Amino acid sequence: MCGIAGIIAPGSQTLGVDLVDMLKHLEHRGRDATGVAFYESREDIAIRVSLRDLAAEADLEKILQAYAEVNDPVTYTGEGIFTFFEAKLAMEPSRIPELNWAVDTVADLCIHSLGLRLKIYKDEGSAEDLERRHHIKVGACTHGIGHVRMATESVENIDFAHPFTSYLLPELSLVHNGQFTNYFNLRRLMETRGIRFKTNNDSEMAAHYLAWEMTENGLSMEQAMSKALDDMDGIFTIIAATTDQVGAFRDRLGIKPVLYYEADDGTVLLGSEQIALTPIFSDIYATEMEPGGVKVWSV
C-alpha cells in the first residue's frame, strides 16, 4: 500500500544517496509516487515548489518577491507533467509560515518544502525515476525520511505525494502508510480551528495535526504523537521529523508495520520492512515497533 523509511545519521556524507537506496528496496509497496525529505546543515532558506505548468511561474515569482530576495532560481520540467522550481531565499525566518500559505493558496502552485534545513523532492514514479529527473543535491545531512506511494483513496497526483508538510510548522515533514477512517471528522474539527487544507489527502491532515499540537498547544513531539494515537482511527504507521527530532507511531492493532534499528554509532534506521534497512546494514535484525507505540529520537 505504501512504504516508509527514515534515517538518522548525523555524521553522514552519503545520506542523500542512502535514503533513496532504502526506498528502492521498498518499491514493491508502491510505484505511484516517491518522495524524500532531507534535513541539511546549510545557511540559506531553501524553497521547492511544483507548478502546474510554466505559466504559473510569474505568479510564483511575484509572491516570492514580496517576502524575500530570490537567489539561484532553477526551473525545470521533469519527465512528468509538472514543472519544478527551486531557489535560495534571503528572508526573515519568522515570515516563513506566511509565505508558505501565500504560495499554497494559488491553485497551480504547491510548496514541496520551505525552510532553513528541510528540502523535499517528490514526484510521480519510482525512486529511480526520482533520481533521474531531479538531480538531488544535498550537502551534509543529519536525517531524512522517505516514502513510496500506492494511491488508495485520493488521486495519483504529485501534490498528493508524501512527505507532507504543514504551513503551521514548516520544518515538519511527515510520511504515512495506511488509511485513516475518521479523516473527514478530524478535518472538519481542524477547519473550525482555522486550519486550512490544500489537498483531500488524509496524510496532510496528520501533518497539520502534529504541527498544531506542537505549536498551538506546545506539546512535545512525543506528546503530540500519543494524542494522535487516541484521536486518529484506522490502520497506520507514521514517521515525522523536525529539525532536531524524528518520531514514529503505530496504530493500536499493529497492522501496518514499522521497524527500527539503533546502531552503536548513533545511526537509527526506520522502515516498513527489514529489507529497506539492508542497504545500510545488511545483516541486522530490526525491532518491530509496539502496536500503539510511540518512539521519538533526538538528532
Place this chain on the structure above:
Amino acid sequence: MSAKPQPESKPEKSKTPRPKDVQHGVWNAQTVAEIKLKAETGKHRIRGCGSTRYFPTLDDLTILPGQLTRMPIDTYREDCKTQTVLGARYAKKPLVVETPILISGMSYGALSKEAKTALAKGTQYVGTSINNGEGGLLPDERDNSYKQVVQICPSRIGFSLRSIEAADALEIIVGIGAKPGLAGHLMGSKITEEIGKFRQLPPGMDLHSHPRHGDIFGADDLVLKIKELRDLTDYQIPIFLKMAAGRVREDVKIAAKAGVDGVVIDGAEGGTGASPVMATTHLGIPTLAAVVQAVRGLEEMGVKQEVSLIVSGGIKDGADVAKALAMGADAVAIGTGAMVAMGCVVCLRCHTGECAFGIGTQNPKQRAKLDIEKAAQRVGNYIKAMTVEATLLAKAAGKTKLANLEREDLRALTMEASAVTGIPMIGSNYTFGEMFGFC
C-alpha cells in the same frame, strides 16, 4: 286508431361480474370514519402513541464498509469504544454515559410508577441516563437511575430548586416531535388521586399544558434564563434544550447563541402519551431531515464541536444509532422503543389509560402486571443489544470508536433520502445540490 306501444321485455341480466371500485383516493374508509366522528362530537380526535404515517427514515441510508483501502475491525475480538461525553461546552461536570443511547423524557402520569421505576433501573445495567419528563420527579426514578436528566417544561410541574439539585443535567423543553407547537396532554382517566396529588391537579380532569414557557418569551429571554440556570447550577451540570423538529436550522442556531451545552432534536416519528391526530400526522419534519438541518445549523455557527447534538424520534435499532452518529449526532434518545422492550405492543391506546401491560396506565390492576425487575432487565438488554449492533456496523466501517463514524461513510438508497440529506446516491454518487460532507 294506432296500436298502443307495448312495454319492452326486460333484457337478461349480464353474467359478467361488475367491477369493484376500490377507493384509493381521498374518500377511503379511514376518512369516512374520521368525518363521522367529527360530525358526532364536534371535536378533534386525540390518540396515544405518535404518528402512524410513513416517513422517509434512516433506513433509507446504507453504510459503506471497509474492504481493501480501509480495513474492518473484528466484530467479536477487537474493541469499539462507546463511552460518550455530552454537554462539555460550558458544564464543569459533563454528562458521561457508557453508551450513546439515552432514555428520553416520558412523564410519570403518562406512564405508571412501575414503568418509570423499571426504566430507571434499566439505566443502571448499561450506564445511561433517563429523563423524568413532564410529570415531576418521581423519587423511585431518581433513586434508581444511573444518571438523571430533569426536564424544565412550560408547566413546571413539580419543579423547584430541589429538582435542580437532584439533576445530572437539565433539559429545557419547548416541544416534542409527536406534536410540535403543542404541549402535554394527560387525559382525566389517568389523573388518579395519586397522580393528582403529585402534580397538584384535580383528579379526573384532562390536563392540556400550555406550549410556551411563562418565563421565556423569545430568544432574548432565553439567554438570560440560561444565565439564571447557570448561576443556580454553578456551571456544574449541562443545560440542554429539547425542541421538536420544525425550523430546525434556525432554532438550533438560536439555542446555540443562547448558550446551551447541547440540543435535543425530536423528529416527527416521536411518540407521546396522547396527542391530536392532526398534530402527529401533519406537523413537523422527520428525524432523517432534522439531523441534517441541526448539523448544518451548528456548523454554520462554528460550534459543532462544542454543542452536543442528541436526536430522537423513531430510533429503534443499532443501525439508526450508527447512522445518526455518522451524520453528526453525539447521542440518541429512545422513548417508544424502551416501552416496547418492556412489553408495549403499540396498540395506540395510551390516551385511554388502559394498558394491558401496566405501562401506560394508572389502573392498579393493570399496573400490577408489570414485573419491575424483569422490565428493567429487558430495557437494559435492549439498549445493550442496540449498542452492540451500532458497534458492529462501526467496526465493519473500520472504526474503533463509535464517535468516529462520519457522514462520508453513508450513501443514500433512494433519491428521496439523497435529496433530503445531501448524502450521495449509491452507485452514481450523484448529489442534489449541496453535498453533505466531502464525498
Place this chain on the structure above:
Amino acid sequence: MVSLDVAEMNVREVNTRLKELMKAGEEVEIVNPHSMHNLATGIKGSGRIVVRGSTGFYTGGFLQGPTLVVEGNTGLYTGDNMGGGEIIVERNTGMNLAPSQVGGTVVVKGNTGSRAAFGMKGGNLIVCGEVGMRSGQMTLGGRMIFLGKVGADIGESMYNGVIHVRDPEVENRLGGNVTLQPISSQEEQEVAALFEKYGIDQDAGKLQSIVPKVYGRHDYVMFKPTHLSGRA
C-alpha cells in the same frame, strides 16, 4: 551440493530450478539471496535447501516436503500455508510467521513479531525467542512452542491445537476463550522429542499448555461499560 547464485536471477527462475532439484532429492545452497521475496515457495520433493543469507516475504510458502534452512533472517509470512517438510531459520523472522500452516515443522532460533501462527491447522511451530501479540489466534490445530516472552492476547479464540509456553507471566496475557494448564506427560514427551531433533537445549517439563475451550460457545464481551467494571 549444488550451488546457486541468485544475484542476477528472478524469483520465478530460482523457484523453477529449485522444484527440479527437489524432485530429484538434491541438496542446494543459495548464495546472494539479497532478501528476495517469495523464495522457495510451492516446492515439493525431498531434498534440502540452504540459504546463505537473509530472505524477504513468504519464504518457503506452501512448502511440501523438502528441508529449507535459512542462515540469516527471514521476512514476514515465512512458511505461509506450509504443508510438509521443515523450515529452519537460524536467526530472526518478521511478523505473521507461518500463517495457516497445515503440516511440517517450522523452527525459528531467534525472535519473531506479532500474530505468529495465525489460523494454524497442523504441524509444529517452534520459536526459541520472543513472539509478539495475538500469536496463535484462531488456530484449528497444530502444536506451537514459544520459548521466549509472549505478547498480549496469546491464543485468542483458538478452536483447536495447543500452545506450549515457557513465559512465567503468560497468565496475564491470555487471549479470549483459552485456558492455561500444566503440560501433560504425553505432551512433554512429544515436545522433548522435538527439542532433541532440532538441538534445542530446553526442559520440556518447564512448559505450560494453552488449550482452547471446546464446549458450548466462545464468549465475547462486546459491550464493556466502564461503570460495571468496578463491580464484580
